[in-house]
Amino acid sequence: MTVVMARWKCTRAGLLMLLLLAVSFSSVPCSPDEGVALVEMMNEWHASFPTWTLGGDPCEIGWEYIICTDGRVTTLNVSVTGISGPLPKAIGKLRALNTLDLSANNLHGDFPDELALCQELDFIDISRNDWGVDFPLAITKLGKLESLYASRAGLTGTLPRKFYKMKSLKYVFLGNNTQLTGELERFSQLSSLVNLTVWQMQWKKYELPSQFSLLTNLEYFNCHDCNLVGSLPESWGDLQNLVELSLQNNKLTGKIPESWKKLTRMYKFRIDGNFILAPFPNWMFTSWPNVTYIYLTRNLFYGVPYNISYLEKTYNITTKFSILRWDCNYIGGPQPCSDRGNNDCSAATLKKTEVNDVPAKFAFDPNCYDDLNSTDSLNRVLYCGDHGHIGISHYYKRKEKNWEAPEKVHRFTIDELAKMTSNFDDSHIIGIGGFGKVYSGMLEDGRLVAITRASADGLQGHAEFRDEVTLLSRLHHRHLVKLEGFCDEKDFQVKVHGRDFHILAAVFNSSM
Numbered sequence: 001m002t003v004v005m006a007r008w009k010c011t012r013a014g015l016l017m018l019l020l021l022a023v024s025f026s027s028v029p030c031s032p033d034e035g036v037a038l039v040e041m042m043n044e045w046h047a048s049f050p051t052w053t054l055g056g057d058p059c060e061i062g063w064e065y066i067i068c069t070d071g072r073v074t075t076l077n078v079s080v081t082g083i084s085g086p087l088p089k090a091i092g093k094l095r096a097l098n099t100l101d102l103s104a105n106n107l108h109g110d111f112p113d114e115l116a117l118c119q120e121l122d123f124i125d126i127s128r129n130d131w132g133v134d135f136p137l138a139i140t141k142l143g144k145l146e147s148l149y150a151s152r153a154g155l156t157g158t159l160p161r162k163f164y165k166m167k168s169l170k171y172v173f174l175g176n177n178t179q180l181t182g183e184l185e186r187f188s189q190l191s192s193l194v195n196l197t198v199w200q201m202q203w204k205k206y207e208l209p210s211q212f213s214l215l216t217n218l219e220y221f222n223c224h225d226c227n228l229v230g231s232l233p234e235s236w237g238d239l240q241n242l243v244e245l246s247l248q249n250n251k252l253t254g255k256i257p258e259s260w261k262k263l264t265r266m267y268k269f270r271i272d273g274n275f276i277l278a279p280f281p282n283w284m285f286t287s288w289p290n291v292t293y294i295y296l297t298r299n300l301f302y303g304v305p306y307n308i309s310y311l312e313k314t315y316n317i318t319t320k321f322s323i324l325r326w327d328c329n330y331i332g333g334p335q336p337c338s339d340r341g342n343n344d345c346s347a348a349t350l351k352k353t354e355v356n357d358v359p360a361k362f363a364f365d366p367n368c369y370d371d372l373n374s375t376d377s378l379n380r381v382l383y384c385g386d387h388g389h390i391g392i393s394h395y396y397k398r399k400e401k402n403w404e405a406p407e408k409v410h411r412f413t414i415d416e417l418a419k420m421t422s423n424f425d426d427s428h429i430i431g432i433g434g435f436g437k438v439y440s441g442m443l444e445d446g447r448l449v450a451i452t453r454a455s456a457d458g459l460q461g462h463a464e465f466r467d468e469v470t471l472l473s474r475l476h477h478r479h480l481v482k483l484e485g486f487c488d489e490k491d492f493q494v495k496v497h498g499r500d501f502h503i504l505a506a507v508f509n510s511s512m
């Protein structure tokens with residue numbers, strides 16, 4: 001009885017307000033009839049929900065797909081109900097709504113302005129639909145919205161400027177809206193952000209914004225397959241709440257900044273499939289005490305990781321890590337198995353090697369996952385797989401390109417080049433051009449050389465590169481600097497010239 005009274009009062013008050021304010025949407029305190037609105041929506045969605053009957057009170061009888069609080073509909077969850085069409089205008093009559101879940105349906109078309117009347121909304125899920133419209137302005141008017149789940153929503157166009165003013169947003173999922181574009185750096189205005197995923201989207205500028213250091217609450221950022229270029233921002237060392245960072249499959253270059261050692265809460269770190277050129281980051285084991293997933297696969301890491309027995313003793317890696325992968329890099333050090341393709345590289349064989357105290361669940365897999373051309377650059381991967389729960393994989397050294405180096409021209413390893421340039425330190429850069437960067441370095445015999453590294457875009461085909469190296473090796477002229485050597489790896493091509501500044505410029509201009 002009291003429920004009915006309360007609803008009657010509510011309805012009366014609502015009607016009274018309507019009369020007083022003559023159809024002003026925004027100030028009606030409660031809906032005259034939420035049941036009527038829901039049935040109207042159901043009909044527009046071509047759906048039939050048995051409990052949703054005209055004339056009934058959704059809260060009293062307990063309609064499916066809704067939750068009521070104090071006689072008002074506060075949750076509408078029609079996820080995976082097969083509904084289709086646009087979001088009906090009647091949504092605007094559900095003024096007490098705080099949770100709206102429309103995910104995984106066949107919804108398509110415009111969002112009505114009336115959505116902005118639902119000012120109590122703090123959670124919206126419109127993901128896994130095919131809306132095919134620009135980001136709805138009505139959503140930007142929801143002042144209390146904290147969670148916006150809109151991955152694979154088929155949104156198009158440019159994120160409106162007003163979006164970046166939604167200060168209440170904490171959890172924003174926009175991934176896989178492949179037609180949606182925006183300005184990544186403007187997300188730094190959303191100061192409450194905790195989780196942000198924007199993978200597989202289009203950006204006006206494909207760089208990681210240094211301004212993100214302002215997002216001090218950020219715990220999770222995911223921009224994999226984002227076409228990102230440029231380096232990892234030094235300033236992100238300030239994101240001290242970050243626990244998960246997914247940047248795989250981009251074209252990021254440079255090193256992992258020193259400042260990232262401060263990201264002590266890091267739990268899951270993915271940088272696989274980029275062009276990171278750096279010594280193997282053994283520091284992650286010490287600086288990130290809680291790290292459980294590390295993916296370094298398919299980059300240009302070189303140098304020597306801590307050996308597995310040491311890692312096991314010091315960091316309990318086999319119990320602590322879920323995934324630790326560093327296959328497909330240029331990593332040196334002792335190798336657990338003798339020859340490539342040695343099928344006997346089983347746990348038994350491994351026991352004889354430096355990994356002898358690693359449990360037998362380790363398996364050997366000669367395939368460098370993700371890199372299918374096994375004749376090309378593969379060597380060996382040690383993969384510890386307990387049905388995928390625990391994985392440690394090793395990639396010791398990619399096979400060198402097997403074309404024969406011309407006479408008197410040295411084939412350098414990445415390690416050798418790293419030593420000559422203090423790990424490709426910026427202080428060694430003597431020039432930058434369209435072809436890449438030029439570093440100065442010193443050979444073991446003390447002679448200075450210029451080391452030209454092709455940029456990611458400037459990589460040549462191997463045949464083309466080989467021809468060029470062969471040609472340069474034959475040129476001898478007093479006005480030409482001598483080609484001392486080269487390095488030709490899958491995504492790392494370098495030419496090393498004798499360093500004579502008078503004529504160096506001419507060489508770069510003519511042949512690079």
Ligand SMILES: *[C@@H]1O[C@H](CO)[C@@H](O)[C@H](O)[C@H]1NC(C)=O
Pocket residue numbers: 077078079080099101125
């Ligand atoms: C909506 O309902 C589905 C089950 O049908 C559930 O998985 C999902 O978590 C619900 N959404 C919300 C926001 O509670």
Ligand SMILES: *[C@@H]1O[C@H](CO)[C@@H](O)[C@H](O)[C@H]1NC(C)=O
Pocket residue numbers: 152176
């Ligand atoms: C991204 O969305 C497309 C459809 O728009 C789908 O086919 C694809 O599987 C999605 N990608 C992922 C990783 O979910």
Ligand SMILES: *[C@@H]1O[C@H](CO)[C@@H](O)[C@H](O)[C@H]1NC(C)=O
Pocket residue numbers: 171194195219220243244
């Ligand atoms: C936000 O991200 C963190 C870290 O990955 C995760 O643990 C948490 O479940 C996420 N929260 C939401 C609401 O998705």
Ligand SMILES: *[C@@H]1O[C@H](CO)[C@@H](O)[C@H](O)[C@H]1NC(C)=O
Pocket residue numbers: 264265266289290
């Ligand atoms: C590591 O995880 C534990 C347990 O979840 C937590 O208590 C601790 O604060 C975390 N340490 C850091 C540095 O985040």
Ligand SMILES: *[C@@H]1O[C@H](CO)[C@@H](O)[C@H](O)[C@H]1NC(C)=O
Pocket residue numbers: 313314315316
């Ligand atoms: C490794 O695990 C063992 C047994 O669980 C424990 O006694 C030891 O303290 C751990 N060592 C480290 C470095 O966490």
Ligand SMILES: *[C@@H]1O[C@H](CO)[C@@H](O)[C@H](O)[C@H]1NC(C)=O
Pocket residue numbers: 306307309310334354
């Ligand atoms: C493993 O590394 C530790 C510490 O660097 C070293 O003392 C030990 O000799 C190494 N073991 C092998 C088998 O290389």
Ligand SMILES: *[C@@H]1O[C@H](CO)[C@@H](O)[C@H](O)[C@H]1NC(C)=O
Pocket residue numbers: 373374375376
């Ligand atoms: C693998 O590499 C070899 C040698 O470079 C090349 O001839 C072959 O076409 C490549 N195969 C594939 C599938 O890319």
